[in-house]
Amino acid sequence: MLKHTFTKIAAAVGLVALGGTALSAAEYPEKPITLIVAYSPGGGTDTAARTVAKYVEKHLGQRLVVENKAGAGGQIGFSALAKANPDGYEIGFINVPSIQLVKQLRDNVPYEMSDFAPVANIQLDPVVVAVDAGSPYQTLAELLEAAKADPGALNIGADGPQSNNQLQLIVAEDALETDFNFVAFDGSGPAIKATLGGELAASLPSASSASSHVEAGRLRVLGVFADERSPLFPDVPTVSEAAGTEVPSVGASLRGIAAPAGIAPEHKARLEQAFADVMADPEFLAHAETAGLPLKYMDAAAFEAYLQEADAALGKYIDLMK
CATH class of the missing domain: 3.40.190.150 (Bordetella uptake gene, domain 1)
Structure with missing residues (x-):
């Protein structure tokens, strides 16, 4: 009888323990x-x-x-x-x-x-090419022409170093036979700020980072690194469209x-x-x-x-x- 009683108590304790575990899991996060x-x-x-x-x-x-x-x-x-x-x-x-x-x-x-x-x-979120709204570069073709005329002279900034944005730039430079001076920032926010302040000829933020600045009339997007136009900027061509040659989209x-x-x-x-x-x-x-x-x-x-x-x-x- 004692053995039987002990067995029931042990079983009850086990159920309580299991119940406690389930309760603990259910309470997360506390x-x-x-x-x-x-x-x-x-x-x-x-x-x-x-x-x-x-x-x-x-x-x-x-x-x-x-x-x-x-x-x-x-x-x-x-x-x-x-x-x-x-x-x-x-x-x-x-x-x-x-x-x-x-x-x-x-x-x-x-x-x-x-x-x-x-x-x-x-x-x-794809990478875009963005310039200050007052920039002399109205199109991506104009920006690329300036970069080719004076290789390495134009500053272009983004997250970095060795970020997806820099990867996209390097792949684009290779495909377009251009050369920019890459400036690394701790995020899209500081890079956009530098673009608006005139420190950069252009920056490579994500589409979502650029969106509110474009709506406010502060930034202009010249191209989107994607296979299709971005729904955020339906009137902006892809970089491949704007450049007239295939540019792999690898930085999204x-x-x-x-x-x-x-x-x-x-x-x-x-x-x-x-x-x-x-x-x-x-x-x-x-x-x-x-x-x-x-x-x-x-x-x-x-x-x-x-x-x-x-x-x-x-x-x-x-x-x-x-």
Whole structure:
């Protein structure tokens, strides 16, 4: 009888333990979550992060607090995310191909791609060629003509060094037989500011970063690095159209959410569901369209597969970046 009673007590304790585990998982998150952005305020990734964060709260039950860790072309922020506590309270944006370019081109980078647990992709944002609204260059052809007339003299700026924007410039210079002087910034925001201040002949921000400045009449976009015209700038030709020759579009920024590897599966699943809910939220979709955010949703599995494919595909461009 004692043995029987003990068995029932043990079973009851086991059920309580299981119930406690389930309750603990269900309670996540119990406090605000830090969302690391590897670029400065005002750029495309920062804008996307702050916009998405407003809506995640509704579906996650906790705030996402954006923390900018800019510098070294994203390396500082990516490294901080890779080494963060995998308790589910520190996640971040990872940018493709920048995160992989940094890893493949530099020595002693303190992260591996295996240090990240993909959660969901949010955006696919092409690179554009932008000039100050008062610039003498009215078309991309005029800018290219000036660059060819005085190789290396025109300053053109973007995220960097060794960013997706610089990759796009190098590939374009190779295809168009031109030579600009590349100036690296900690994000699209500072590069745009330098363009507006006359320090740069042009800059290479993302389409979403340039959008509000174009609407305000401060910037003019001369070309879009994409296979098709951007819905944000339907009257602006692709760079290939404007240049009259094929220019590979390799710099578009894929922006997605990742957690540090080792995050509990149930916490990752909770995050993945919350971002899926946001990406299907009519209010968010309407806001994104108004704000000019080019969305591209992938769930965790699809995002992880894309990361692996992109990592392998970058090989043919690495020599151009060295």
